[in-house]
Amino acid sequence: MKNKLLFALTALLCAVSSGYAFDLPDEDLTYVVLYKWGLINKDAATATLSLRAEGTHYSCQLAASTLPWADKVFRVRDTLQVSLQKSQCLPNIYRKITHEGGTYNRDVVRYSRNGDEVTGHATRVRQKKDGPVMRFDTTLYATGPTFDMLSIFYYLRQFDYSEMKQGEQIHANIFSGKAVERLTVTYRGVQKIKINRREWTAYYLTFSFTHNGQPSGENMSTWISTDALRVPLKVEGKLPLGKVQAYYTGDPK
Numbered sequence: 001m002k003n004k005l006l007f008a009l010t011a012l013l014c015a016v017s018s019g020y021a022f023d024l025p026d027e028d029l030t031y032v033v034l035y036k037w038g039l040i041n042k043d044a045a046t047a048t049l050s051l052r053a054e055g056t057h058y059s060c061q062l063a064a065s066t067l068p069w070a071d072k073v074f075r076v077r078d079t080l081q082v083s084l085q086k087s088q089c090l091p092n093i094y095r096k097i098t099h100e101g102g103t104y105n106r107d108v109v110r111y112s113r114n115g116d117e118v119t120g121h122a123t124r125v126r127q128k129k130d131g132p133v134m135r136f137d138t139t140l141y142a143t144g145p146t147f148d149m150l151s152i153f154y155y156l157r158q159f160d161y162s163e164m165k166q167g168e169q170i171h172a173n174i175f176s177g178k179a180v181e182r183l184t185v186t187y188r189g190v191q192k193i194k195i196n197r198r199e200w201t202a203y204y205l206t207f208s209f210t211h212n213g214q215p216s217g218e219n220m221s222t223w224i225s226t227d228a229l230r231v232p233l234k235v236e237g238k239l240p241l242g243k244v245q246a247y248y249t250g251d252p253k
Helices: 002-010 151-156
Strands: 027-037 040-054 057-066 076-085 091-100 103-114 117-128 134-143 169-175 180-195 198-211 220-225 232-238 243-248
Touching (some): 057 151, 117 169, 134 169, 134 180, 198 232
Antiparallel strands (some): 027 040, 027 243, 040 057, 057 076, 076 091, 091 103, 198 220
16 A cells, blocks of 8 residues: 555646647645555545645645554555746656555655756665665666656646547656656546545546566556536555555645
8 A cells, every 4th residue: 555545646637738728736635545455445545745835846745654553564654746947847856655564665856957858866775674774876867757756746637638539548657766667547527426425526546667678567547626626536446455546635725
């Protein structure tokens, strides 16, 4: 569940450009992560997605943690942070800090661009329980739209899905701490969904991850509100054991 929790809230796709003018507001969006496996159907974690405007940039954060019952099985305290240029929501620096079980990980990716060429200077720190701290430095390269697991989420919300045809696909690169992955989204149209007895009109998308041309995870589905805020409402995906669903729990603040 640990990586899917973050992926379910952030690994979404965007278009290279859009005709939809959208200034991101300061906000705090809250989510609950539901875990399903056999007879188990229980809320397992919470997450808060926050954004603040700071001059010409946005400061964004996703903080996620397991609930007390899930802590006893596998304790998770994860934080993603990114600094974005307001223009096109392009990332400058991305951080992923995770405390999962007894393991501590930290990934930092610093971006540089030259036209369509994008370079990610990545530093990865790993420590298992009370073991030694290990550091790895990697340089990542990509051509075209390139983001990470948090910045791509914000770029996605700028896109005007009403201009897309059902079945249309868009592609982008994702920098993780050690690899370049390919993300593909397929627009499936508009659907009505219910969350906590409230009905929403939402854009329905499916998306997939590949690495070196091979699938690197299960396909997932997401629903985004059709209103001006483009709020991510729900995401569903499979785990090695069971399924996970992240759903929105309130209105923007």
